[in-house]
Amino acid sequence: MAPKAQQQDVPGTTAAMDPVPDHGEKSYRGSGRLEGKIAVITGGDSGIGRAVAIAYAREGADVVVSYLNEHEDAEDTAKWVREAGRKVVLIPGDVSEPAHCRSIVEKTVAEFGRIDVLVSNAAYQAVYDTIEDVSDEEWDRTIATNLSAYFHLAKAAVPHMPAGGSIIGSSSVNSDTPNPGLMPYAATKGAIANMSAGLAGLLAEKGIRVNSVAPGPIWTPLIPATMPPEKVESFGKDTPLGRPGQPAEVAPVYVMLASDESSYVSAARIAVTGGKPVL
Numbered sequence: 167m168a169p170k171a172q173q174q175d176v177p178g179t180t181a182a183m184d185p186v187p188d189h190g191e192k193s194y195r196g197s198g199r200l201e202g203k204i205a206v207i208t209g210g211d212s213g214i215g216r217a218v219a220i221a222y223a224r225e226g227a228d229v230v231v232s233y234l235n236e237h238e239d240a241e242d243t244a245k246w247v248r249e250a251g252r253k254v255v256l257i258p259g260d261v262s263e264p265a266h267c268r269s270i271v272e273k274t275v276a277e278f279g280r281i282d283v284l285v286s287n288a289a290y291q292a293v294y295d296t297i298e299d300v301s302d303e304e305w306d307r308t309i310a311t312n313l314s315a316y317f318h319l320a321k322a323a324v325p326h327m328p329a330g331g332s333i334i335g336s337s338s339v340n341s342d343t344p345n346p347g348l349m350p351y352a353a354t355k356g357a358i359a360n361m362s363a364g365l366a367g368l369l370a371e372k373g374i375r376v377n378s379v380a381p382g383p384i385w386t387p388l389i390p391a392t393m394p395p396e397k398v399e400s401f402g403k404d405t406p407l408g409r410p411g412q413p414a415e416v417a418p419v420y421v422m423l424a425s426d427e428s429s430y431v432s433a434a435r436i437a438v439t440g441g442k443p444v445l
């Protein structure tokens with residue numbers, strides 16, 4: 167079902183979306199691919215993050231869900247993790263603050279003793295018609311939330327990650343075909359892909375793999391919360407598949423990259439774009 171014209175306040179909530187996204191609640195079937203792993207997912211309350219949390223739990227991982235302040239969405243994600251028989255820890259707060267990024271890692275290590283998988287997924291975007299519309303505060307917020315948080319999380323997590331660990335950054339199709347109206351967001355997504363590849367080289371000797379995922383238009387609360395209603399209504403229709411993707415359609419790539427099956431995959435950027443190439 168195609169999105170209807172709609173608008174929400176930032177950061178947006180799942181229940182208010184029409185249609186409500188598919189996170190794999192009814193469809194995802196696990197097979198023990200992440201049995202016993204400890205995973206941290208930022209932006210794990212909704213959208214791609216929720217779908218990844220559900221998939222990871224059903225694959226056997228315990229999950230730490232970092233989120234801003236969407237408590238109702240976070241509790242719903244936690245419910246699905248618990249129903250899969252796994253432990254879940256919810257950590258609210260703003261990842262644009264370096265101290266909070268370090269706190270996420272500290273609380274995870276205090277609870278579980280280590281981190282096997284780090285998914286840096288929280289993001290902020292807004293649509294601008296001109297560069298003059300981008301305030302200094304909006305630019306700084308976008309960089310801090312999308313890119314700097316990735317750095318601070320990874321730096322804090324690495325000392326607690328064993329060989330075989332996996333770090334995954336959420337990039338975007340905008341990483342090399344930027345939407346002009348999303349210029350600050352697109353710039354961070356290109357940097358995330360670049361940082362992931364560079365970090366993969368730095369951490370190779372530790373046996374830690376680093377990759378990024380480049381989703382195309384995925385139906386998440388970020389869309390009605392940051393785009394005008396007319397753009398929401400046409401969201402995803404310009405892809406070769408002619409529709410936006412669902413979070414459940416992205417999560418399997420995150421599972422693959424987190425699993426030991428991907429032991430020789432590092433410095434990759436994997437596209438989930440509905441047919442738009444990522445070069």
